[in-house]
Every structure is written in C-alpha cells, then in structure tokens.
Amino acid sequence: MDICSQCILPGGQAGVALDEKGVCNHCRNHEPVAIQGEEKLIRILEVVHNNAVKYDCIVNISGGRDSAYTLLALVRDYRMKVLAVNYANPFTDPQATKNIANMVRILDVDFVQFELKNNIHERILRNNILAWFKNPTPALVPAICIGCKIIWPTILKIARKNRIKCIVNGGNPYEYSTFKKVLLGVTDNANLKSTYLKNVKGLVKETLKNAHYLKPKFILTTIKGYLFSNPYALGSRLISGKLTFLDLFHYIPWKEDEVLERIQEELGWDYPRDLDSSWRFDCRIAHLKDYMYLKTLGITEKDDFYAKMIREGMIERDEAIQRVSKENKLHLNLIHDLFSQLSIDSINLENELYQ
Ligand SMILES: [Zn+2]
Secondary structure: OOEOOOOOOEOOOOOOOEOOOOOEHHHHOOOOOOOOOHHHHHHHHHHHOOOOOOOOEEEEOOOOHHHHHHHHHHHHHOOOOEEEEEEOOOOEOHHHHHHHHHHHHHHOOEEEEEOOHHHHHHHHHHHHHHHHHHOOOHHHHHHHHHHHHOOHHHHHHHHHHOOOOEEEEOOOOOOOOHHHHHHOOOOOOOOHHHHHHHHHHHHHHHHHOOHHHHOHHHHHHHHHHHHOOOOOOHHHHHHHOOOEEEEHHHOOOOOHHHHHHHHHHHHOOOOOHHHOOOOOOOEOHHHHHHHHHHHHHOOOHHHHHHHHHHHOOOOOHHHHHHHHHHHOOOOHHHHHHHHHHOOOOOOOHHHHHOO
C-alpha cells in the first residue's frame, strides 16, 4: 500500500488520492485549523459568568485527556464555577474511572454522574456489533457508538435544572476523522452544521443497506442518536435555547505535550501503560473500532489524527510512522472482554482476522 509522502495516509481508498508526486489530496488542500484566540474565549466566559447562580458552566468529562485538561483549565486558569458531568458509560476503562475520581477530588468541583435507562447502551451496541459483522463496512463503524450519542438530552436537562448557560467541550479540532466523513459523503471542509446534516444523511443511507441495524425496538433510539449526536445536532439545537456551547481547543491551541504534562502533574491523571497510547482509551469500545477500521481500511483513527498533526506541524512524519506502528496493535483480550460483557459469543475474531 502506497502512503502519502507528506502525511501517512494510504492512497486509493476512503477519499485519499495520491498525485504523481505521491502527495495526497488532504495534504495538497490543507488549510491550517484556525484558532479563535484566548481573548475571545475570555470575553465569552465573562458573559456567561454569573454571580447569582451556583455554576457558570458544565464540563462533560470522560476520564480521557482532553476533557480532563478542559476541566482543569476552566477551574484553575479561568476561575469558572464548574459543574463536572459524566455519563457513566458501562464501557469506561477502569483507569478513566480513577482519573475522574481524582480530578473531581483535586479540583474540588461538584459532580453529577448519570446513567442511561434499561441497559439501552448495552442492548443497541450488541445489536449494531452483530449487524456490522454481517456486512463489515467502515462507513457504519460510528453507528456502534450510538449509546454515547443519546446522552445530550440528559446533559441539557442538567444544565436547565441548574440554570447553567454554558457547556464547555473538550474535543480537539484535529480528532474529527476525515475518512469517517468522506465515507458518508461529507466534504472535509464543510462547517459543523452542514457536516452534521450530511453525516446523518450518509448514515441513514448506509444503515438502510443493512436491515440488521433496523430492529423495530431500536429505531427510536437510533433516530434520537442522529438527532442529538452532539451539541450542534438538530435536536440539541432545538432544545438548548440560549445555551452557549464552547469547544475550549477552538480558542486556545491544543498542545499534546502541555495537555499531558499538566493533567499528569496537577490531576494525577494517567492512562493504561500497556496500551501505548494516551488517546481514546477512556471507552473500551475504541479497541473494537480499531479492529473494525483495520479490517476494512487498514488504518485506524490514529492514522488520520497523526496525519492532521503532521500537516499542522505538530509532529514529524517519522514520529507519526513510529507511533502508528506501535499503537495500531489490536488488543484482542480487551475486545473479548467487551464481547463477554455483551454476551456475544458468535464472533471469532481470530478467524475473522485471517479471512
Ligand atoms: Zn498526505
């Protein structure tokens, strides 16, 4: 497989095309991510800061590195009164659970944790994993994460109940995988709103091709997932009223070393050292997604993420190559654990791998 001579993406699939010099279309058309600046952030925080209410904002934490840094920055750097919120995802890595307990204790913030009812996350995940293996396609890997797409109505409810006017997210602007969008027919430079609509259209189109996703008992949850998949989704915008949504790293630069150094030193944050990567370990479904992308595309979301970091001048290409060769390892034991948690015994991953 030929890979781009500037980044590390392989040509010939998922919207990646190499030219005669071996450079991919994403590198040729790259425009640096625009960071809006700390001044603008501070102005917005001043507006949402309110002495009359108990909390200025919500930070949704997962135990992962970027949301940990976001909570740290809002509390220590910007002196906001933060309510930390966490969805008790049944697939949370034990280290992420420890990280959450540590950061809440060390920063001394109030903390609300909520669950989804009727084991819906487990049930729909099980259904969609079984559906995926009947017809493995990279476009529908995101559909297995529908459980985390239906948490927004609850977070918005918590905001309303506490009269909170602002929700701060910790996603960084380099982690939205380009290939995920391309596989659903979304162009890379589309803005957040049109990305959302096209994403939904693409997901619906792909879902309709595989009837196994469409069990009647899960259809309502699936629609809810598409409507509320993130704060910018149609349903969220309709019910969020005058809420301000902020993505911290769209205002201040995301610097991987600084994020890791500060959360480790100040919050006692850590990641499972046997995984080699400090990114996206917080939900154990990620290991299955790596498997699904490796099987169908030969790359994972990490290749895309590091390719973006190369284009932004954040890491050298050699380092990215080293990282993916180390990190794109399958953790079959963790996928087996996930399957046994879901009572899935009909899929033999080892056999699947060599087909
Ligand atoms: Zn490239």
